[in-house]
Amino acid sequence: QKEVEQDPGPLSVPEGAIVSLNCTYSNSAFQYFMWYRQYSRKGPELLMYTYSSGNKEDGRFTAQVDKSSKYISLFIRDSQPSDSATYLCAMTPFGAGGGNKLTFGTGTQLKVEL
Amino acid sequence: EAQVTQNPRYLITVTGKKLTVTCSQNMNHEYMSWYRQDPGLGLRQIYYSMNVEVTDKGDVPEGYKVSRKEKRNFPLILESPSPNQTSLYFCASSVDTGNQPQHFGDGTRLSIL
Numbered sequence: 001q002k003e004v005e006q007d008p009g010p011l012s013v014p015e016g017a018i019v020s021l022n023c024t025y026s027n028s029a030f031q032y033f034m035w036y037r038q039y040s041r042k043g044p045e046l047l048m049y050t051y052s053s054g055n056k057e058d059g060r061f062t063a064q065v066d067k068s069s070k071y072i073s074l075f076i077r078d079s080q081p082s083d084s085a086t087y088l089c090a091m092t093p094f095g096a097g098g099g100n101k102l103t104f105g106t107g108t109q110l111k112v113e114l
Numbered sequence: 115e116a117q118v119t120q121n122p123r124y125l126i127t128v129t130g131k132k133l134t135v136t137c138s139q140n141m142n143h144e145y146m147s148w149y150r151q152d153p154g155l156g157l158r159q160i161y162y163s164m165n166v167e168v169t170d171k172g173d174v175p176e177g178y179k180v181s182r183k184e185k186r187n188f189p190l191i192l193e194s195p196s197p198n199q200t201s202l203y204f205c206a207s208s209v210d211t212g213n214q215p216q217h218f219g220d221g222t223r224l225s226i227l
Contacts, residue, residue, distance in 0.1 A: 004156075006156075008154070034215070041220065041221070042220050042221070043118070043204050043206075043218030043219050043220050043221055044157070044204070044218050045218070046215040046216075049215060088156070088157070090157075101159065101172070102157075102159075102216070104156040104157040104158075105156055106153075106154055106155065106156040107156060
């Protein structure tokens, strides 16, 4: 069993929809949770970064962590075609900085259609 | 502009022919790392380096070598490439402590025939 599970999709939604992307994990030591966005032919870029349980909002994006259920989510409101990308969750027992090994999900491919 | 630069971006080569993928960062980051990305397996760390002359194995180091002679450069070396090393490779860098995230390059797609 993988430490981090993520539905690969693809997920196709109409423009303006609310998108929910999720990951589950098995390692209870994970405390820092990240969402990366990866456009085609590009490297991952950090989108959201949260510590422990709770919610964090940044514009149209909300990251949610439920440590009791070992479940994290990324919500995208008013989705746009420019949100079409692969979304990777990542987590670590320590901070996101160098030297702290990140464990990634396999990524969910999202397509937002006009 | 802060960036991590990888070269080449694409390479098709044959089994056994030594190759090097270069990685350079202009952010004075101490930490650098190499990942490979495969369908269904996600990003897996190959090697990492906490600073000059300090390198260590990640999750999948077999068949790879790295060196860190200068802070800005972290080349990935495949001494005798094999088809199972066909993959998309990413270099990343960050400061070595705290919660500053890793910055990724745009990737190198390697095909080993």
